[in-house]
Amino acid sequence: MTPRAVMRILAKALVLFLAFDLFQAATHLDRRIADLPVLEHLLPPMARLDIMRDYPTPVMWPLSPLLRAHRIGRPKAPDEYRVAVLGDSGTFGMSMHEAEAVPGQMTGLVERIGGRRVVAYNLSYQTPNTLKDLVILKHALSNDLDAVVWFVTLYDLASDVPPPYREQVHIILRVNREDVRELSARYGIHTWETGRLAAERHWWSRSIFVTGARYRDFAILLGRAVLDSLSGGDPSDSARARMPWIGSKPLPPLPLFVQTGMDQPPMPNARWKSLLAGRDMTAGRGVRLLVVNNPLLIAAGPGSERMYDSFFGRLIYDRYRATLDRFCRDHGIAYLDLWNLLPPKEFDETPQHYLPAGNARIARAVMERLKETVR
Numbered sequence: 083m084t085p086r087a088v089m090r091i092l093a094k095a096l097v098l099f100l101a102f103d104l105f106q107a108a109t110h111l112d113r114r115i116a117d118l119p120v121l122e123h124l125l126p127p128m129a130r131l132d133i134m135r136d137y138p139t140p141v142m143w144p145l146s147p148l149l150r151a152h153r154i155g156r157p158k159a160p161d162e163y164r165v166a167v168l169g170d171s172g173t174f175g176m177s178m179h180e181a182e183a184v185p186g187q188m189t190g191l192v193e194r195i196g197g198r199r200v201v202a203y204n205l206s207y208q209t210p211n212t213l214k215d216l217v218i219l220k221h222a223l224s225n226d227l228d229a230v231v232w233f234v235t236l237y238d239l240a241s242d243v244p245p246p247y248r249e250q251v252h253i254i255l256r257v258n259r260e261d262v263r264e265l266s267a268r269y270g271i272h273t274w275e276t277g278r279l280a281a282e283r284h285w286w287s288r289s290i291f292v293t294g295a296r297y298r299d300f301a302i303l304l305g306r307a308v309l310d311s312l313s314g315g316d317p318s319d320s321a322r323a324r325m326p327w328i329g330s331k332p333l334p335p336l337p338l339f340v341q342t343g344m345d346q347p348p349m350p351n352a353r354w355k356s357l358l359a360g361r362d363m364t365a366g367r368g369v370r371l372l373v374v375n376n377p378l379l380i381a382a383g384p385g386s387e388r389m390y391d392s393f394f395g396r397l398i399y400d401r402y403r404a405t406l407d408r409f410c411r412d413h414g415i416a417y418l419d420l421w422n423l424l425p426p427k428e429f430d431e432t433p434q435h436y437l438p439a440g441n442a443r444i445a446r447a448v449m450e451r452l453k454e455t456v457r
Contacts, residue, residue: 102290103289103290103291106288106290106293107288107289107290107293110288112293112296112297115296115297115300116143116144116146116147116296117146117147118147119150121143121147121151121303122147122150122151122155123151124303124304143257143299143300143303144257144258145217145218145220145221145254145257145258145261146221149205149218149221149222149224149225152203152205153203154166154203154205154222154225155225158225158226159201161197161198161199162198162199162201163194163195163196163198163199163200163201163228163229164201164203164225164226164227164228164229165185165188165200165201165202165203165227165228165229165230165231165452166202166203166205166219166222166225166227166229166230166231167184167185167188167202167203167204167205167206167230167231167233168205168206168215168218168219168230168231168232168233169184169206169210169215169232169233169234169376170206170207170208170209170210170211170233170235170237170376170434171206171207171208171209171434171435172233172376172432172434172435172436173185173204173206173233173376174204174206174207174208175204175436175441176208176435177325177430177431177435178438178441180204182438182441183204183441184202184204184206184233184436184441184444184445184448185202185203185204185206186202186204186441187438187441187442187444187445188200188202188231188445188448188449189201189202190445191445191446191449193449193453195228195229195452195453195456196456198228200449200452202231203222205218205219205222206233207254209248209252210234210235210237210238210245210434211238211252211255212234212238212239212353212354212356212357212360213252213255213262213265213271213273213275213276213353213356214252214254214255215232215356215360216265216271216356216359216360216363217254217255217258217261217262217265218254219232219360219363219364220261220265220363221261223363223364223367223369227364227367227369228369228370229369229370229371229372229452229455230360230364230369230370230371230372231372231374231448231452232357232360232371232372232373232374233374233375233376234357234373234374234375234376234406235375235376235434236339236393236394236398236399236402237338237339237393237434238353239349239350239351239353239354239402239406240339240347240349240398240402241347241348241349241351241353242273242274242351242352242353243274244274245338246338251275251278251279252275255275255279256279259279262275262276262279263276263279263280265359266280268359269355269356269358269359269362270355271352271355271356271359272352272355273352273353325430325431326431327427327429327430327431328379328391328392328429328430328431328432328433328435329379329381329426329427329429331392332383332384332385333381333383333384333385333386333389333391333392334385334392335385336389336395337389337390337391337392337393337394337395338392338393338394339393339394339395339398339399340395340397340398341395341397341398341401345401347398349401349402349405350405350409354409357373357409357410357413357415358413361413361414361415370416370452370455370456371415371416372416372417372418372448372451372452372455373406373410373415373416373417373418374417374418374419374420374448374451375403375406375417375418375419375420375421376420376421376434377420377421377422377423377424377436377440377444378390378391378394378399378421378422378433379391379393379424379426379429379433380422380426381426382426391433392433393433393434394433399421403419403421406419407419416451416455418447418448418451420444420447420448423443423444423447424436424440424443424444428440428443
């Protein structure tokens with residue numbers, strides 16, 4: 083093998099690579115792969131159980147195949163009252179079996195609405211973000227829903243700036259940016275995320291040097307599908323080790339969210355338009371919507387006269403509750419405020435994660451309110 087022959091081989095390889103790059107860019111090959119029906123059969127079993135168990139692999143792929151592979155993608159039974167549950171990792175139940183999480187507890191109540199048994203599907207995903215929830219809802223509405231229960235929190239609705247420690251655009255929004263653009267245009271939602279995702283992509287942005295991560299993600303999905311198929315047991319048994327109870331930790335000098343002045347930060351703000359969009363999307367499909375304010379950890383000890391917990395100051399949280407209640411009443415959105423439902427001992431390692439006993443209490447309260455909206 084002479085140096086000339088080596089250079090000739092490398093040159094041919096480069097030409098072939100550039101030709102493939104032009105082909106995949108011109109044909110949007112990564113999107114075509116994402117739409118292949120076979121993908122839903124290749125997704126890891128954990129992704130079929132719910133969106134988050136296999137974090138972070140499945141959410142690197144668009145939501146359409148994820149929800150086709152999810153349990154909610156199965157045909158609806160004639161006697162089923164189908165409920166989609168949106169929220170963050172607290173609603174999802176990160177550290178527990180799926181039956182112990184809020185949606186699993188709702189199903190476990192074996193309640194009936196209109197003569198049909200209530201089955202709740204866990205579509206919650208890590209990080210409070212109403213725009214992320216709205217993108218999930220857009221796809222979930224194609225699955226013959228009867229109702230949507232949407233858990234929200236001041237952590238997301240406080241202001242339209244990146245919340246503490248969440249500087250990056252949520253992964254679901256980044257992967258499903260076309261959905262974000264569509265929803266932004268249709269419902270007039272303009273948040274800090276839509277501003278970052280709205281910029282027109284240049285022709286070179288479809289190059290494999292930019293979009294190559296999509297093919298890497300596909301390879302990861304295939305690999306995880308094989309590995310998970312060889313692993314026995316219920317994937318939701320892969321719970322995290324229990325962390326120290328949040329109530330055992332002292333309050334910090336300042337919470338993450340505080341009132342910065344009279345009616346500052348302003349509420350409602352740009353993020354609240356997602357709630358109106360969710361109202362319109364569900365109403366257009368004849369689906370009931372129930373917005374639920376997350377339970378709040380009410381801590382004790384030094385500093386508790388100024389803050390409820392390490393996340394929320396008392397002034398900003400009290401204003402948020404009053405504003406959200408008024409907002410929902412003014413815009414015809416069924417609402418349930420669970421702010422003081424749980425005793426501190428029913429929280430887990432953060433102010434937004436709950437123990438199974440707390441989830442059971444939440445599930446019962448939500449079910450009663452959901453039945454009220456039907457009556």
